[in-house]
Amino acid sequence: MHPVSPVTPPPVETPPASNTLPTIIYVLFLANIMVPFTGLIGVIMAYINRGDNIYLDSHYQFQIRTFWIGLLFGFIGFLLLALVIGWLVLFLVVVWLIVRCAIGLKYLNKQQAIPNPTSWGTGR
Template sequence: MSDTPAPLQAEDASPGNAKIVYILYLVGLIVGITSIVGVVMAYIYKGDAPAWLRDHYRWQIRTFWIGVLYTLIGMLTSMILVGYLVLLFVLIWYIVRCVKGLQALDKRQPLADSGSWLF
């Protein structure tokens, strides 16, 4: 028998990069540019990830782009004051999606519905 360690299997992949993306998203609420760095990372690492981790990257990418869409809607409708409620909803929605993703990531599980537009 050889003393060389077995190669890393796809299912044993570290969720560290996905966790960094979630953290960048949350920091992005204060320092906006980190969210863009996070979505770029999600696109880069998605291809080499195992299925359960690829699900997280999909969730992160969708969170970014749907968040941009909801934010634009909120900004456009803020002239009629309802937009401020939309922007508050987007803030809560964004935080909940990041926390939900982090919880599933810590359990090394895919998300229940990574294609969802809500939570």
């Protein structure tokens, strides 16, 4: 009898990760500036899709934190509207949101993970 040689299966190639969904989420966050509740749709999509890919997970975590931190400071700004400073807080939240989304899109287009997705700032 001939010894049976073990057959190794061919390596499984994983398809490259698609940047489409994280891009849509960033766009939904930016659209939330003018159209209410699109950010809520985006964060739900981020929660559902995290865990699929290592570098995309950092983007999903970054997007989730962007939503919650933006909501917190947006609420604080809304409470302070009776005082003039509320307008300034809301303006700064919008600028912060635009910067975070731009940075996220930059890393996403390079197919790189966000270096520090748990930061409150720009993720660097």
